[in-house]
Amino acid sequence: MRVGRDIHFKERLTGELTFDLFNVTNRVNVSDLNTVCECDLPAASFSPANLAATIASNPLFGLYGFNQPRQTLNLFQFQYGFKLHF
Numbered sequence: 001m002r003v004g005r006d007i008h009f010k011e012r013l014t015g016e017l018t019f020d021l022f023n024v025t026n027r028v029n030v031s032d033l034n035t036v037c038e039c040d041l042p043a044a045s046f047s048p049a050n051l052a053a054t055i056a057s058n059p060l061f062g063l064y065g066f067n068q069p070r071q072t073l074n075l076f077q078f079q080y081g082f083k084l085h086f
Contacts, residue, residue: 016083022074029073034066 001024007015023029
C-alpha cells in the first residue's frame with residue numbers, strides 16, 4: 001500500500017512525500033515447504049493408497065519436519081521517501 005502527498009513550495013519547486021507499506025496484515029507468508037522425509041519406512045507406505053494413513057499414523061513425519069515451512073517471506077515492512085522536483 002502506498003500513501004503519497006504532493007507539496008508545493010514555489011511555482012517551479014515541488015516535493016513528493018511517499019510512505020510505502022508491505023505486508024500490512026503482518027501474516028506469515030510461506031514460500032517453501034519441506035517435502036523430503038528422512039525416515040526408514042518401506043516403499044509400500046508411500047503408495048497413493050497408503051500415503052495419507054502413513055502420514056497420519058507416523059510421528060516421524062512431524063519429527064523430521066515433513067511438510068513444514070522451510071522459508072517465509074518478509075514480515076511487515078515500511079519505507080518512506082521524499083522527492084524534490086525543480
